[in-house]
Amino acid sequence: MTYADYLALDTLLGAQKPLSDLHDEMLFIVIHQTKELWLKQMLHEVDLAIGLVDEDRFAPAYKAMSRISRIQSVMTLSWDVLSTLTPVDYMAFRHVLGTSSGFQSAQFRELEFKLGLKNPAFLEYHKDIPDASARLKAALEGQSLREASHAALQRAGFDLGDGSDDAVSAAWLEVYRDADRWFDLYQLAEKLVDIDDALSMWRFKHVLTVERIIGNKPGTGGSAGAPYLRSTLDKRAFPELWSLRTAL
Ligand code: HEM
Ligand SMILES: N[C@@H](CC(=O)c1ccccc1NC=O)C(=O)O
Numbered sequence: 001m002t003y004a005d006y007l008a009l010d011t012l013l014g015a016q017k018p019l020s021d022l023h024d025e026m027l028f029i030v031i032h033q034t035k036e037l038w039l040k041q042m043l044h045e046v047d048l049a050i051g052l053v054d055e056d057r058f059a060p061a062y063k064a065m066s067r068i069s070r071i072q073s074v075m076t077l078s079w080d081v082l083s084t085l086t087p088v089d090y091m092a093f094r095h096v097l098g099t100s101s102g103f104q105s106a107q108f109r110e111l112e113f114k115l116g117l118k119n120p121a122f123l124e125y126h127k128d129i130p131d132a133s134a135r136l137k138a139a140l141e142g143q144s145l146r147e148a149s150h151a152a153l154q155r156a157g158f159d160l161g162d163g164s165d166d167a168v169s170a171a172w173l174e175v176y177r178d179a180d181r182w183f184d185l186y187q188l189a190e191k192l193v194d195i196d197d198a199l200s201m202w203r204f205k206h207v208l209t210v211e212r213i214i215g216n217k218p219g220t221g222g223s224a225g226a227p228y229l230r231s232t233l234d235k236r237a238f239p240e241l242w243s244l245r246t247a248l
Pocket of ligand 1: 032035082090101108213220222228229232
């Protein structure tokens, strides 16, 4: 076994295939490939976290969730590398992308679904790709981190009734009001807030970087571009954990 064998470097380093002969297209490819690798690792961790929360094994679940929010921070920081791409340099090769866009990142959507942001409308972008469709449908049907957390609340004795937002809010409110008594659940909630927080930070740097590079041009994927991305800024997987702060 060698370093290169173990890491499959022939495959990994043979996978950067710029379509133009412009210098900066390599950066664009490498940034997106590292993003997909980190998404793969986050999906690995979120699967672990869901299983552990489901078994009330909170301490190891917190480890996986902390790792997720740290990876999110690295992804947020990587926008600063992409910001060195100037508008003129990006526009020089943007045409090679055709209609491809981040809407087609199946792993990004799978992560949103597994956190609890389950919007089946996004399946549309993957309908012609059997493997991605199957994974996304499984994520929609399977238990999310949000649902696993609600099940943990119920096992601890909280009545979530029909699972309405109000019942969920009331349960978390009680956990925060008496955090000493409900310490495991309180810590779980704070890890969930860390993940929502980091995802919003990533979204915000995305919009800002997009504005910096293409202004308000429409996106290659067919959306309005930066205005669409702005509209995603208040998407939260755990909105009750944010709103309860007002009620405390
Ligand atoms: C020059 C750089 C970039 C530009 C101009 C850009 C622009 C856009 C635009 C306009 C959209 C909306 C879809 C569309 O109409 O095309 C979008 C979506 C998306 N982009 Fe980017 N993007 C850039 C880089 C990146 C990078 C580096 C990542 C990942 C690290 C990324 C991930 C995504 C994801 C996941 C979506 C879907 C977001 C959602 O629906 O909530 N993009 N991007
Ligand atoms: N939506 C971008 C293009 C883009 O960002 C992109 C295109 C192909 C592969 C990855 C991409 N990045 C994620 O949005 C644009 O409108 O310029």
